[in-house]
Amino acid sequence: MIRTFIALVQKEFLHILRDKRTLIVLFGMPVAQVILFGYAINTEINHARMGVLDRSRNDQSVELIQRFSVSDYFHEPLYLDHLDQIEDVFRSGQVKMVVVIGPELGKGLIRGSASIQIVTDASDPNMASVMTQYAQGIIGKWLKDKTNGTYGPQGIITTSRMHYNPEMRSVNLFVPGVITVILMLVSAMLTSIAISREKELGTMEILLVSPLRPGTIILGKVIPYLVLSLVNAIFIFLIGQWIFHVPMQGSYGMLILSGLIFISAALSLGLLISSIARTQQLALMLSLFALMMPTILLSGFIFPVSSMPIPLQVLANIMPAKHFIVILRGIMLKGVGMEFLWKEVLILTGMSVILLFISVRKFKIRLQ
Amino acid sequence: MRTLMILLRKEFRQIFRNKAMLPIIFVMPVVQLLILVHAADFEVRHIRVHVQDMDASVTSRQWLAHIQANDRFEVSAFSRSFGSGMNALDAGNADVFLRIPLDFEKELLTSGTSQVMVELNGMDAQFASLAYAYLQGTTQTLNGEILFHKLGTIPTPPISIHNRFWYNLTMNYKNLMVPGLLAVLVTLAGMFLSSMNIVREKEIGTIEQLNVTPIKKWQFIVGKLLPFWLISLFLLALGLTLGWLLFDIPIEGSLVLLFLFAGLYLIVMLGLGLLISSLTDTQQQAMFVSWFFLVIFILMSGLFTPIENMPEWARVITWFNPVSYFMEVIRMVLLKGSGLKDILHHAAVILLMGVIVNSIAIRAYRKTT
Numbered sequence: 228m229i230r231t232f233i234a235l236v237q238k239e240f241l242h243i244l245r246d247k248r249t250l251i252v253l254f255g256m257p258v259a260q261v262i263l264f265g266y267a268i269n270t271e272i273n274h275a276r277m278g279v280l281d282r283s284r285n286d287q288s289v290e291l292i293q294r295f296s297v298s299d300y301f302h303e304p305l306y307l308d309h310l311d312q313i314e315d316v317f318r319s320g321q322v323k324m325v326v327v328i329g330p331e332l333g334k335g336l337i338r339g340s341a342s343i344q345i346v347t348d349a350s351d352p353n354m355a356s357v358m359t360q361y362a363q364g365i366i367g368k369w370l371k372d373k374t375n376g377t378y379g380p381q382g383i384i385t386t387s388r389m390h391y392n393p394e395m396r397s398v399n400l401f402v403p404g405v406i407t408v409i410l411m412l413v414s415a416m417l418t419s420i421a422i423s424r425e426k427e428l429g430t431m432e433i434l435l436v437s438p439l440r441p442g443t444i445i446l447g448k449v450i451p452y453l454v455l456s457l458v459n460a461i462f463i464f465l466i467g468q469w470i471f472h473v474p475m476q477g478s479y480g481m482l483i484l485s486g487l488i489f490i491s492a493a494l495s496l497g498l499l500i501s502s503i504a505r506t507q508q509l510a511l512m513l514s515l516f517a518l519m520m521p522t523i524l525l526s527g528f529i530f531p532v533s534s535m536p537i538p539l540q541v542l543a544n545i546m547p548a549k550h551f552i553v554i555l556r557g558i559m560l561k562g563v564g565m566e567f568l569w570k571e572v573l574i575l576t577g578m579s580v581i582l583l584f585i586s587v588r589k590f591k592i593r594l595q
Numbered sequence: 596m597r598t599l600m601i602l603l604r605k606e607f608r609q610i611f612r613n614k615a616m617l618p619i620i621f622v623m624p625v626v627q628l629l630i631l632v633h634a635a636d637f638e639v640r641h642i643r644v645h646v647q648d649m650d651a652s653v654t655s656r657q658w659l660a661h662i663q664a665n666d667r668f669e670v671s672a673f674s675r676s677f678g679s680g681m682n683a684l685d686a687g688n689a690d691v692f693l694r695i696p697l698d699f700e701k702e703l704l705t706s707g708t709s710q711v712m713v714e715l716n717g718m719d720a721q722f723a724s725l726a727y728a729y730l731q732g733t734t735q736t737l738n739g740e741i742l743f744h745k746l747g748t749i750p751t752p753p754i755s756i757h758n759r760f761w762y763n764l765t766m767n768y769k770n771l772m773v774p775g776l777l778a779v780l781v782t783l784a785g786m787f788l789s790s791m792n793i794v795r796e797k798e799i800g801t802i803e804q805l806n807v808t809p810i811k812k813w814q815f816i817v818g819k820l821l822p823f824w825l826i827s828l829f830l831l832a833l834g835l836t837l838g839w840l841l842f843d844i845p846i847e848g849s850l851v852l853l854f855l856f857a858g859l860y861l862i863v864m865l866g867l868g869l870l871i872s873s874l875t876d877t878q879q880q881a882m883f884v885s886w887f888f889l890v891i892f893i894l895m896s897g898l899f900t901p902i903e904n905m906p907e908w909a910r911v912i913t914w915f916n917p918v919s920y921f922m923e924v925i926r927m928v929l930l931k932g933s934g935l936k937d938i939l940h941h942a943a944v945i946l947l948m949g950v951i952v953n954s955i956a957i958r959a960y961r962k963t964t
Contacts, residue, residue: 349760389717
């Protein structure tokens with residue numbers, strides 16, 4: 228019995244290992260993703276192109292414009308001549324913000340009648356508000372210097388301290404997310420496709436008439452992907468540590484334990500999909516549209532769950548990925564253990580038990 | 596021409612007889628659009644504030660009242676000790692821990708300023724900085740009130756700064772995300788369907804039957820491409836209609852222009868799918884390779900984070916990313932009403948990509964094995 232089982236697992240491993248292209252993608256993708264999230268995906272504004280419509284054209288306005296272009300936030304500005312041009316440069320997407328400096332900036336400062344307009348292309352609202360905020364900051368600082376500190380801050384002054392991620396690096400937040408998505412991809416998608424592939428090609432029949440019990444067949448199918456998932460997760464984890472120095476504050480035992488629970492939930496989901504899907508195409512589309520996009524968008528990987536409307540928060544809570552991301556971030560960034568994460572671990576365990584139960588029940592031992 | 600028609604009929608019949616795939620092609624993307632647009636939102640709401648008010652003075656209560664009145668904030672708990680506040684941050688029960696120190700009010704009255712330290716959960720850097728910005732907004736209002744109380748009037752600053760937000764006066768994030776997600780879903784559907792197509796015929800062996808027929812290469816490619824091209828454009832139309840009906844997204848520009856561009860763009864993506872399909876041996880491989888490229892294309896498309904924020908080298912990569920052109924054009928035309936002259940550059944690049952990708956795809960497809 229054990230020998231036939233080992234043979235089955237060996238066969239599955241061979242299937243995986245001989246497909247070099249899939250393997251390359253499987254290990255290349257997390258590398259590309261972590262690098263993109265680490266370097267390219269940036270929510271901070273950096274050297275954004277801006278436009279200036281300077282109606283003063285005097286020393287003061289030139290100095291103010293200078294302040295913009297030496298800051299890290301904005302690039303050397305594009306000079307406009309009249310208001311109608313704002314529409315043109317916004318439409319063609321050349322710039323996202325135009326600063327309109329009213330006439331006689333210097334005299335206006337003394338008389339209290341100077342005016343500045345910050346016009347932004349708010350088709351991306353957050354970008355527009357952040358740019359406006361920065362522009363106001365630059366103008367405020369310039370004003371303070373011009374008036375010898377008369378218009379400095381007064382009243383309550385707050386200072387912030389960012390915990391768990393003091394350098395505000397987005398890669399710290401995204402590495403746990405990438406691990407989750409890849410685990411989901413390998414465990415659920417690959418498993419479901421591997422099984423529906425045997426159905427589509429007709430080799431499932433051969434397996435089913437063998438003396439192996441259905442439970443053993445499932446186990447033999449699942450174990451190689453479990454191993455592959457784990458290796459992949461560790462690989463991403465190490466890239467995060469070595470290249471981006473993503474912190475690991477908590478315990479490794481806890482990390483592996485929760486990882487195994489999550490993988491078993493994802494594998495059960497894969498089994499469930501394969502019991503519905505008879506072709507690889509269907510299995511792929513099901514796992515892609517029903518699992519991948521929601522996993523990326525609803526799990527809190529990119530968008531915070533707490534800002535979503537209540538029905539979506541409920542939906543997010545049904546997904547194993549959301550809880551696993553909370554656990555991973557807790558362990559890696561905050562260094563907390565069971566005392567804070569027991570709830571998530573419990574929910575995840577419950578989910579995998581239920582999913583496993585349903586998928587084993589649903590697994591058909593006969594083909595139509 | 597007749598062979599082409601027959602080939603097209605075969606492809607369409609194969610698509611429409613597959614009852615399990617139909618809802619996935621037509622219903623799933625639309626449902627996703629309708630649901631996910633609510634999730635894909637960088638707007639910061641429900642910021643949970645844990646408060647430790649050691650001062651318990653009139654001013655501190657006034658401040659807390661301001662925070663509670665702001666619907667972005669939810670005061671989740673009051674506590675007496677620093678430890679319990681930090682525990683709330685650790686456990687994820689609070690996003691912000693606000694400690695108002697002893698003598699907060701006294702300090703303010705005697706010296707005119709008072710320092711307050713705000714502890715934030717900075718794991719999500721963007722969420723944290725926006726939350727902090729909104730908190731500063733409440734102190735600004737409060738500072739104004741205190742100043743008014745002291746002086747009896749609010750001093751006018753020597754300069755007036757006006758902010759103008761164009762194209763999206765209500766700062767609605769959905770206006771940005773509906774076109775963006777629509778672009779992604781159309782791309783996903785088109786590229787996956789086309790990349791799994793030829794390889795499927797290879798895997799189940801029916802490609803041999805096609806190869807022995809007198810069908811020409813270009814007929815074969817057109818016959819494979821056209822059905823998915825039409826389906827993807829139909830999906831775009833369906834998504835736009837729903838977005839317009841349900842989310843009231845603006846349609847400022849010309850729809851004809853948008854569809855012309857989308858048609859051109861889809862030729863690139865479908866050609867890419869076909870190329871992958873003819874270079875791989877199994878559906879699994881095809882799917883993984885296309886998934887790999889799509890993830891990179893989508894992440895680098897400016898869907899979630901603007902391309903302007905990327906470092907220089909990454910911006911250069913986006914020049915070769917077809918999705919980023921479509922993402923920009925769909926938003927420009929719908930939200931800003933950009934015309935042909937504004938997107939001419941995009942169209943030229945996409946046309947060039949289409950020619951290159953498809954001539955490689957036709958070359959890569961061989962009738963002999």
